[in-house]
Amino acid sequence: MLSAIAVPVIAISVATALESLPAERREAASALGLRRDQLVRSIVLPHTRPALATGLLLGLARAAGETAPLLFTATVFAGADALPTGIVDEPVVALPTHIFTLAQDAADPAALQAAWGSALALLLVAALLLLAAAPVRRRLATRGGA
């Protein structure tokens, strides 16, 4: 479900990078006898890698804040416990829905405090992902020369 939210961000980022790939570079590689798969590995992927990494981080940050889709698909209505008992089949609790659940017990000061703490953790995770996007892109672009 969350992939439907994250994928467009990644796709737009990569598509923009693909459009910026100079046609001369593809042609120069083809003229040296590279096959299509070699062209993708040696020319297209190195050029789009920074944008792919940025898109992944931004998409993840975007998806991390989603609450409503998780309520219906993975957490509350799927009967998730406070802590998961497995990593494959068990429903899980995401931070946004955890905050939502705690906020419903706002009369309890401990629950409210935990909600504020969880909100801060979510904010920090999203901020970290967003702040990391630009340096990661720059670093990969420098390494790939793109």
Next chain:
Amino acid sequence: MSAAVPALRARDVCVAHGDDVLVSPMSLDVEAGATVGLCGPSGSGKSTILRAVVGLLPDGLRARGEIVVLGTDVGDPASDMPALRARAVLVGQVPTVFPESILANALFGLRHVVRAPREQLVARARAGLVEAGLWEEVCDRLDAPASQLSIGQRQRLCLARALALDPDLLLLDEPTSALDGDSKAIVEAAIGRLGGRRALLVVSHDPAQLRRLCGEVVSLESVATG
């Protein structure tokens, strides 16, 4: 390559976009080891012909007629065009270097096309740089980014990575059009040294340059038949 097999044989070749003929029918032969120049005014289709020879026409354009390169029919869908392009290498008009080091650029075609130990590939890349007249200028900074080279040096690096493949036919598209006087003379000298060792088809809008470089010069207008 057998001496009996011409490097290039083009018969009644034209390039069209749908029903619109963009390059009039022409015929051209390049024998093994020969250096042939193709001249014509801007827009006459010289570069398009070179692209047609190696099957790299832009989307929407189609070549008609017979093009046989090193014994391979370019129009045959069963032909292995990437393998042919490694033997008949096109060096484009714009000196495009890859965003890697000078050595990685010289090795670029080799490491994808030739399966051999790296030392052998590096030796061939070095030979390409020597043949293109660039070795003396870059031998102490092979790991430097190729983007640091001047336009003239980039042009010779493009030539070097093509030569490293040891092609039977080299197709040079306006090899000095982006260069100033000194760089032009250096690149011309490098091209001049290639003559006789492999077949060359050089495209230029400058007939005087082609007369200096080539044993035979063909004008695109003079070969057009309709």
